[in-house]
Amino acid sequence: MRLFGFKGLNGNDGVGALSKGGSDTYIDLCATDPQIPNNLQDIIQSQAHLDRTAAVIANPKAVTGNLKDVSFKVPIERPGKxxxxxxxxxxxxxxxxxxxxxxxxxxxxxxxxxxxxxxxxxxxxxxxxxxxxxxxxxxxxxxxxxxxxxxxxxxxxxxxxxxxxxxxxxxxxxxxxxxxxxxxxxxxxxxxxxxxxxxxxxxxxxxxxxxxxxxxxxxxxxxxxxxxxxxxxxxxxxxxxxxxxxxxxxxxxxxxxxxxxxxxxxxxxxxxxxxxxxxxxxxxxxxxx
The missing domain is CATH 3.90.850.10 (Fumarylacetoacetase-like, C-terminal domain)
Structure with missing residues (x-):
C-alpha cells in the first residue's frame, strides 16, 4: 500500500491510497469507509485499521479523486520522536x-x-x-x-x-x-x-x-x-x-x-x-x- 495524508479542496483532512498503475487518481479511504481515521499515524499503529484500508483499496466501488486536487500533508505530522x-x-x-x-x-x-x-x-x-x-x-x-x-x-x-x-x-x-x-x-x-x-x-x-x-x-x-x-x-x-x-x-x-x-x-x-x-x-x- 502507498498511503498519504492530504487536505482536500473542501479543507477537510483525509487519507488516500495511490491507485495502481501509476495514474493521477487516488482512493479516498475516509470517504469510502468513515471508520478509517483521517490521519496516517492512527492507521499504521492499528492492524484493524490497516485491514480496513486494504479492503477499501480492493473495493472496485471505492471513492476516488485526482491528486491535483489535494495538498499533501507530512505523512506523520506529530511523531513522538x-x-x-x-x-x-x-x-x-x-x-x-x-x-x-x-x-x-x-x-x-x-x-x-x-x-x-x-x-x-x-x-x-x-x-x-x-x-x-x-x-x-x-x-x-x-x-x-x-x-x-x-x-x-x-x-x-x-x-x-x-x-x-x-x-x-x-x-x-x-x-x-x-x-x-x-x-x-x-x-x-x-x-x-x-x-x-x-x-x-x-x-x-x-x-x-x-x-x-x-x-x-x-x-x-x-x-x-x-x-x-x-x-x-x-x-x-x-x-x-x-x-x-x-x-x-x-x-x-x-x-x-x-x-x-x-x-x-x-x-x-x-x-x-x-x-x-x-x-x-x-x-x-x-x-x-
Whole structure:
C-alpha cells in the first residue's frame, strides 16, 4: 500500500491510497469507509485499521479523486520522536573529513522542522547555507525495545523519503548538530508511506538520488549503508523504546552541497527532488522565511 495524508479542496483532512498503475487518481479511504481515521499515524499503529484500508483499496466501488486536487500533508505530522543518523555512508563521512565511523552519529529532529511534499523548504533569515541531504526514512508501527537482527524489521510500518535540509553554519556552531537540523520547515518528508510488502527487506539495494534544478547532486544505493535498517533498529532500540509513529532517518550519501568546490547551497526558487527507487519522488521548492 502507498498511503498519504492530504487536505482536500473542501479543507477537510483525509487519507488516500495511490491507485495502481501509476495514474493521477487516488482512493479516498475516509470517504469510502468513515471508520478509517483521517490521519496516517492512527492507521499504521492499528492492524484493524490497516485491514480496513486494504479492503477499501480492493473495493472496485471505492471513492476516488485526482491528486491535483489535494495538498499533501507530512505523512506523520506529530511523531513522538524523529531519530536521525549521520555518517551512514562511508563516502559521505570521507567528504566531511571524517574517518569511517565505528558507530553512527545520532541526533533528533522536532516536528516543527518538517515540511510536506510540494510544500516549500524554508531558508531561514539568519543563514544562506541551506543544504540538501537525500535520505531513506522509515516509520515505526509497534513498540520496539532490545530487538535483534532477526526481528528488527517486524517493527517497521512503512518507508518514505526525507530531505534532511541542514543549515550548515549553525550545524557547526557547536559539537552537536541539533541546532542546524531543526530550523522550521527544513526537513521535507513524503510524499507517501510505502508498506514493507512492496519493497525489498530493509529497502536494501535501492538507488537513491538528489537533484537540484534537474542536476544530479547525489547518486548512491542503499546497499552502501554502513548500518542497514535492521542494524539501525538494533542500535537504537538498545538505548530507547521506539513507539508507533516514531520516524527514523537513515543518513545521506556523498555529494552534499557544502563539500563541493565551490559549495552549492539551495536558494529561493530552486527545486530539489529526492528520488528513491520503488518509493517515489519527494519534490520541494525553496523559499525565504
Amino acid at each position: 524523529i531519530v536521525c543518523m549521520g555518517l551512514n555512508y562511508a563516502d559521505h563521512a570521507k567528504e566531511g573529513g571524517n574517518a569511517r565511523p565505528e558507530y553512527p552519529s545520532f541526533f533528533m529532529r522536532g516536528p516543527s522542522s518538517l515540511t510536506a511534499h510540494l510544500s516549500p523548504i524554508m531558508r531561514p533569515k539568519v543563514s544562506d547555507k541551506l543544504d540538501y541531504e537525500a535520505e531513506l526514512a522509515f516509520v515505526v508501527g509497534k513498540k520496539a525495545r532490545n530487538l535483534n537482527l532477526e526481528n528488527a524489521l517486524d517493527c517497521v510500518a512503512a518507508y518514505s523519503i526525507f530531505n534532511d535540509g541542514s543549515i550548515r553554519d549553525y550545524q557547526r556552531k557547536t559539537t552537536q548538530w541539533t541546532i542546524g537540523k531543526n530550523f522550521d520547515q527544513t526537513g521535507a518528508f513524503g510524499p507517501w508511506l510505502v508498506t514493507p510488502d512492496e519493497l525489498p527487506a530493509g529497502c536494501h539495494g535501492l538507488s537513491i538520488q538528489s537533484r537540484l534544478n534537474g542536476q544530479v547532486m547525489q547518486n548512491a544505493n542503499t546497499k552502501d549503508f554502513l548500518w542497514g535498517v535492521a542494524e539501525t533498529i538494533v542500535l537504537i532500540s538498545e538505548c530507547m523504546t521506539l513507539e508507533p509513529g516514531d520516524v527514523v532517518i537513515t543518513g545521506t550519501p556523498a555529494g552534499v552541497g557544502y563539500a563541493r568546490t565551490p559549495p552549492v547551497f539551495m536558494k529561493p526558487g530552486d527545486v530539489c527532488e529526492i528520488e528513491i527507487e520503488s518509493i517515489g519522488i519527494l519534490r520541494n521548492t525553496i523559499a525565504d522565511e
